Amino acid sequence: MPTDKDDFSALYPCDFYTPAELLAPGQMYTVYEIARLxxxxxxxxxxxxxxEEILLDWAIPWVIVNADDLVVAEPRTDEEPGYYGLREDGGVADGADE
Incomplete structure (x- = not known):
């Protein structure tokens, strides 16, 4: 059920980091690491x-919304998750961006 805004002591802007503000160039991160950041x-x-489960609820949509600014790498092994990083010129495999 909706709650009146007056029921809260403070309201804050719903601002999120951009990929460039959050991720270091040249680094790749798991969605778990992005959630923490x-x-x-x-x-x-x-x-x-x-x-961690709650943080993932925020991180997964953030990755989807910012997909145009990110690159993804498949896991190196079956036991680890995929990795995400900043999209930079030359950072996408040949033909992968077509």
Whole structure:
């Protein structure tokens, strides 16, 4: 059920980082690391599983919305997730951007 805005002590702008503000050029990140960065944490910060699930709820749509500014790399092994990084000139495999 909707809640009146007056029920909250403060309201904040719904601003998100751009990929260039969040990710370092030349680096690739898992969606788990991106989730931490979006919350101002270090990419390798220890968080509990429940918190990580909540953070992923924010990170996955962020990746989708910013897809035009990102590149993706397949996992190196079956045990690890994919990686995302800033799209830079020359950062996309030949033919992959067509």
């Amino acid at each position: 979006l919350q101002g944490l270090e990419p390798d910060a220890e968080i509990d599983e429940g918190t």
